[in-house]
Amino acid sequence: MKKVNIGLLGFGNVGAGTYETLYMNKSHIEKEAKVDIQVKKILVNSLDKPRLVEAPQELFTTNADDILLDKDIDIVVEVLGGVEPAASYMKKALENGKHVVTANKAAAADQFEDLVSLAEKNKLTIKFEGCVAGGIPILNAITTVLKANQFDEILGILNGTTNYILTKMADEGLSYDNVLKDAQEKGFAEADPTADVDGIDAANKLSLLMALSMGKYVHPSQIPTVGIRNVTLEDIEKAQQDNKTIKLIAEAKIKDGQLDYSVKPMALDNEHPLARVKNEFNAVFVKGNAVDELMFYGRGAGSLPTGSAVAGDVLRTAQIIASHRR
Numbered sequence: 001m002k003k004v005n006i007g008l009l010g011f012g013n014v015g016a017g018t019y020e021t022l023y024m025n026k027s028h029i030e031k032e033a034k035v036d037i038q039v040k041k042i043l044v045n046s047l048d049k050p051r052l053v054e055a056p057q058e059l060f061t062t063n064a065d066d067i068l069l070d071k072d073i074d075i076v077v078e079v080l081g082g083v084e085p086a087a088s089y090m091k092k093a094l095e096n097g098k099h100v101v102t103a104n105k106a107a108a109a110d111q112f113e114d115l116v117s118l119a120e121k122n123k124l125t126i127k128f129e130g131c132v133a134g135g136i137p138i139l140n141a142i143t144t145v146l147k148a149n150q151f152d153e154i155l156g157i158l159n160g161t162t163n164y165i166l167t168k169m170a171d172e173g174l175s176y177d178n179v180l181k182d183a184q185e186k187g188f189a190e191a192d193p194t195a196d197v198d199g200i201d202a203a204n205k206l207s208l209l210m211a212l213s214m215g216k217y218v219h220p221s222q223i224p225t226v227g228i229r230n231v232t233l234e235d236i237e238k239a240q241q242d243n244k245t246i247k248l249i250a251e252a253k254i255k256d257g258q259l260d261y262s263v264k265p266m267a268l269d270n271e272h273p274l275a276r277v278k279n280e281f282n283a284v285f286v287k288g289n290a291v292d293e294l295m296f297y298g299r300g301a302g303s304l305p306t307g308s309a310v311a312g313d314v315l316r317t318a319q320i321i322a323s324h325r326r
C-alpha cells in the first residue's frame, strides 16, 4: 500500500488526540483512504515532557524544519496554538508542497485569506474542521452536503468554557468568580481565561464560519465582541423571570442584503434550541434557504473529540493525495 506521511506540529491535547485517533482506528482509516497513513515526525517545545499518549521517542523533534522541509512529508497538521509561529509554519509547509490541516482558530482566522490563497496557488488543500466547535463536523457539512444553500443566519454557542460558566451560574446560582475558579480547578478553563471569557475565541470561530459558509471573510478584530465578564447573577435571574436563558452567542445574519455579525451575551427564549445547550457543550444553529433550520450539537473541545475532527481532515486529505497518485 502507498504511504502518506504526516508531520505533527504540536503534541498537546489536540496533537495527542489526533495521534491516538489515527492509530486507534488505523486499519479502518487505511481501508477508507486506501493508503498507509504514518506519523513521521512530531514537533514539540520540550523533548522531556511526559505525554498524554505514548509515541516512539525518535519521532519527536524541536526543529520545525525537520517537518517543513522533509520531502517525504505529505500533510502537515498544525496544532500548536497562537498566531505565531503557527501561521508562518503553515505558510512554509504550503510553500514546500505540503497539504495543511489545522485546529488552530487563532492563526487560521487571523491569516485566513493568505493561507487559502497560498494553498490554491500551490494546488494544495488546507482544512480547518478542528478550528470550529471541536468534534462537531460543521465546516465539512456547510462546505459539502449543504453547499447548495445560501445561508442567511448562523447562531453558535462556540465556546465551552463560557457555556459551562453561564450554565453553573443559572442552574446553581453561583457567582461568575466562583464558577470560573471551579472551572479552572477542574481544567475546563485556562489559567488565563481571557480568550474564552472575553469572546475572542468565539470571534475567531465566527470569522471562519462566515468565511466558509457565507463567503465573507471578516478579521476577528473587526467583529464586535463582548464577553461574559460582566454578566451578573441578577442579569441571569431577570432573564429567568422572563423565561429566557443567557448564552454567549456568535451570530451572523443577513438582513436586507447586509451581513451583521457579533459575539455577545444574549437572552434567548427558553424554547430556542440553543437555550437548552448546557455545560461545556457547543452547538451551531444554521438556516439555509433550501434546507431551512438545522442544529449541530456536540463536544466543542477535548483531546479525542477535536482529534476526531483533525484526523477526519487528514483522512480526506490522504484520499485526495491518493487519487492524484493513481
Ligand SMILES: NC(=O)c1ccc[n+]([C@@H]2O[C@H](COP(=O)([O-])OP(=O)(O)OC[C@H]3O[C@@H](n4cnc5c(N)ncnc54)[C@H](OP(=O)(O)O)[C@@H]3O)[C@@H](O)[C@H]2O)c1
Residues within 6 Å of the ligand: 009, 010, 011, 012, 013, 014, 015, 043, 044, 045, 046, 047, 049, 062, 079, 080, 081, 082, 085, 103, 104, 105, 106, 130, 131, 134, 300, 301, 302, 303, 306
Ligand atoms: N484543547 C482543545 O480542546 C482544543 C479544541 C479545538 C481547538 N484547539 C486548538 O488546537 C490548538 C492546540 O491546542 P492544545 O490544547 O492541544 O494546546 P496544548 O495542549 O498547549 O499543546 C500545544 C503543543 O504545541 C507545542 N508547541 C507550542 N508552541 C510550540 C513551538 N513554538 N515550537 C514547538 N512546539 C510548540 C507544545 O509543546 P510541549 O508539549 O513540548 O510544550 C505542545 O505539544 C490550539 O490552537 C487550540 O486553540 C484546542
